[in-house]
Amino acid sequence: MSTQDIILFLHPTFGVLGVLAALWVFVETLNATPATQRRIWRASLITTGMFALTWFFAGWFYTLYYHSGDQAIIGKGPVPWTHSFFMETKEHLFFIPLILAFYLPFVTRLELSVNKAARNMVLAITALIVLDGLAIEGAGAIINWGAKTSLAQTVQMTTNPTTIKGAE
């Protein structure tokens, strides 16, 4: 396993951990009390930290390895839209939950057990982080499938070219 592979695996790992931390904040906030305030604050910092790490590792992989690797492979395969739609959307959509994750600790500092608007804000942004995060994870799986399908077709063309539609 190369450094490139490790970076590739780290970025969705931190992404999932960020989504789970946001879900944790959401659930705790539903029944926020003065006793849980400190825990909510810490969970929100974990959410921010996980998304910052996702940004770092996703950026490292995307800017240095993706274009010459997966994108080039997907472009030659039968499902180029896995890049043109899913990757293009994913790479810009990611900044939305990132900003929300950076914003989260500003609200969890407030007294959520008495401040209804602040509690609603935390519930709204954590729900959006979870939904955006899951959509981005799903898009990543589709991009991975796009690269795998292209490689499978290459292997198939090498071993039995007549089985590929349009290859004859």
Next chain:
Amino acid sequence: MESQMSKNTREERMAAAFGLSAAITVVFNVVLAFIKDSYPPLNAFMTSLTGHHWRTHGLADVILFVLLGFLFMAQNKPADGMTNKLVINVTAATIGAGALLSLWFVFF
């Protein structure tokens, strides 16, 4: 008690200011993606700044979020502080921006 109240008020003003900033930054992120995608010289300029347009894009978003947050805080905006209206604005901006982004890459 008094110092606790003023601390909460300051924290709430900060949360409201950065909430407004987050709503604007989320929309800015998508508008920048549209312009960058349809105007190659901007894409090239952003690439020249950090070596990759995506790096510049992310940094621009975060810097704008921080700057607008402090600016709104200094100007005491939004004037009504942390309200459900602000919650709706942040939610609407996020859902609208995400939907527009997806539609953009479907049709363009």
